Amino acid sequence: MFEANRIYFFDTTLRDGEQAAGVNLNVSEKLQIAKQLEKMRVDVIEAGFPASSQGDFNCVQAVSREIKRSTVAGLARTKEGDIRAAAQALALAENPRLHVFLATSPIHMEYKLQMTPEEVLAEAKAGVSLARSLMSEVEFSAEDASRSDLEFLIKIFKVAVESGATIINIPDTVGYALPDEFYKLCKAIIEGVGAPESVIYSVHTHDDLGLATANSLAAVRAGVRQVEGTINGMGERGGNAAIEEVAMAIKTRSDFFALNINLDTQRLYPVSRLVSRLSGVTVPPNKAVVGANAFAHEAGVHQHGVLAKRETYEIMRAEDVGCTPAVMVLGKHSGRHAFRDRLELLGYNLDDLQLTKAFEIFKKLCDEKKEATDGDIEAIVADEIFSVKPEYHYELKDYTVHVGAGLSTAAIVLTRNGVELKDAATGKGPVEAAYLAIKRIIGLCPKLDSFRIRATSERANAMGEAFVILSHSGIKAQGHGASTDVIKASIRAYVNAVNRLYSTAAVRDIKFTGEVAAAS
Ligand code: KIV
Numbered sequence: 053m054f055e056a057n058r059i060y061f062f063d064t065t066l067r068d069g070e071q072a073a074g075v076n077l078n079v080s081e082k083l084q085i086a087k088q089l090e091k092m093r094v095d096v097i098e099a100g101f102p103a104s105s106q107g108d109f110n111c112v113q114a115v116s117r118e119i120k121r122s123t124v125a126g127l128a129r130t131k132e133g134d135i136r137a138a139a140q141a142l143a144l145a146e147n148p149r150l151h152v153f154l155a156t157s158p159i160h161m162e163y164k165l166q167m168t169p170e171e172v173l174a175e176a177k178a179g180v181s182l183a184r185s186l187m188s189e190v191e192f193s194a195e196d197a198s199r200s201d202l203e204f205l206i207k208i209f210k211v212a213v214e215s216g217a218t219i220i221n222i223p224d225t226v227g228y229a230l231p232d233e234f235y236k237l238c239k240a241i242i243e244g245v246g247a248p249e250s251v252i253y254s255v256h257t258h259d260d261l262g263l264a265t266a267n268s269l270a271a272v273r274a275g276v277r278q279v280e281g282t283i284n285g286m287g288e289r290g291g292n293a294a295i296e297e298v299a300m301a302i303k304t305r306s307d308f309f310a311l312n313i314n315l316d317t318q319r320l321y322p323v324s325r326l327v328s329r330l331s332g333v334t335v336p337p338n339k340a341v342v343g344a345n346a347f348a349h350e351a352g353v354h355q356h357g358v359l360a361k362r363e364t365y366e367i368m369r370a371e372d373v374g375c376t377p378a379v380m381v382l383g384k385h386s387g388r389h390a391f392r393d394r395l396e397l398l399g400y401n402l403d404d405l406q407l408t409k410a411f412e413i414f415k416k417l418c419d420e421k422k423e424a425t426d427g428d429i430e431a432i433v434a435d436e437i438f439s440v441k442p443e444y445h446y447e448l449k450d451y452t453v454h455v456g457a458g459l460s461t462a463a464i465v466l467t468r469n470g471v472e473l474k475d476a477a478t479g480k481g482p483v484e485a486a487y488l489a490i491k492r493i494i495g496l497c498p499k500l501d502s503f504r505i506r507a508t509s510e511r512a513n514a515m516g517e518a519f520v521i522l523s524h525s526g527i528k529a530q531g532h533g534a535s536t537d538v539i540k541a542s543i544r545a546y547v548n549a550v551n552r553l554y555s556t557a558a559v560r561d562i563k564f565t566g567e568v569a570a571a572s
């Protein structure tokens with residue numbers, strides 16, 4: 053039974069969040085994020101859309117196996133195949149939830165579904181009934197609810213409840229709603245459907261107009277008790293409602309909302325960093341709650357005020373969201389225990405083998421530079437531990453670059469299955485030359501959609517971290533590389549993305565076209 057005075061958080065970072073352009077997380081990365089979400093006491097973790105790909109099915113299955121306290125949800129259309137696939141992927145979950153969705157707006161029904169409203173009602177009834185016959189917790193979402201007819205919404209939600217849905221979700225799929233209007237819509241639905249107390253109302257908002265958080269809070273005011281969102285607001289187009297914003301608004305303004313949350317908000321900052329690093333989607337410095345400047349005061353007047361009394365310019369404390377500076381800097385004399393504790397604080401949960409490997413790399417790094425910052429540690433863990441190694445994968449063995457004014461050369465040595473493959477190329481700069489040489493070696497010409505480099509700290513001896521997004525044959529893959537040498541970091545990121553392209557192609561059973569024998 054749901055508590056009437058509590059807001060339940062439904063995190064869909066692994067499903068809707070991962071639909072953000074260029075984001076492609078593998079099973080081990082999704083598990084890492086899921087474990088941290090569970091530690092943060094997120095109520096529901098939506099792990100994927102099992103019928104959409106074998107990769108998503110495997111992720112939902114893996115998360116179901118590992119996560120014991122949070123509910124694990126799997127998404128499905130109302131189609132029988134989708135529902136059975138989701139139920140199968142969720143079979144091992146301690147607390148599973150089947151999330152069924154169907155569009156209800158006139159534009160979606162006519163052009164996407166090509167169904168009449170009567171057919172949509174019948175489809176919802178059949179889908180929810182089947183889902184409920186397989187699972188006791190069923191959520192029904194009326195996709196594009198905010199652009200749907202109110203009477204029709206009430207009708208379809210009544211049908212869903214009668215067919216066994218226990219959670220009724222009202223999505224603002226395209227981020228079109230305005231807070232006042234959304235408040236009225238949610239209130240009218242809650243009153244019109246008149247579901248028993250065992251049913252909880254939910255909202256799922258998108259940020260196309262920058263209103264996702266405001267709309268979620270308006271819905272809460274109207275009586276909605278589940279809020280769906282993602283960490284950092286990551287998601288398609290403008291993204292989803294940011295869990296950290298909604299949670300901190302309800303907590304900071306408890307005088308207004310008077311509602312409880314079970315979320316451990318002190319884990320928001322580490323989880324935000326983890327999601328950002330693994331997805332490659334950076335958090336803007338001015339991002340509310342988790343941005344690097346969220347608690348920074350630059351103006352003299354503000355600094356003076358904060359020093360005199362913190363509350364003059366701060367409505368929440370950095371510690372409340374877990375944004376605390378490192379108490380000690382780790383270096384060459386730090387032991388495995390201190391290293392593991394720091395990783396845990398940073399939001400990483402490594403098994404013994406991964407910890408041993410990460411610790412070795414950390415020690416090597418400390419030989420190169422005396423101390424390792426949090427950024428360095430996060431970078432090496434993301435780079436080494438989560439780099440995918442599908443059967444068909446490349447590793448960087450060696451490289452040399454010569455940088456000239458306007459013309460650089462790069463020679464690259466990769467290995468695949470123990471076989472050495474080498475080639476060289478020229479380019480306007482060393483990174484371009486290196487990427488051309490790699491393309492010659494792998495016999496594949498993926499498109500470079502994005503390339504970014506950043507330093508892991510403000511220090512001159514910071515590591516360089518490179519992020520690339522490659523696309524080929526309709527598959528997009530991101531890659532991450534870290535090194536004290538930015539060229540090496542860039543090469544590693546590219547090779548990592550190539551490996552991800554292959555692993556995604558393997559799960560989707562796609563053979564790349566244009567692939568040719570490796571150049572000699
Ligand atoms: O935005 C949306 O409508 C969704 C549904 C599947 C809930 O993501």
Ligand code: ZN
Pocket residue numbers: 068225256258
């Ligand atoms: Zn969505």
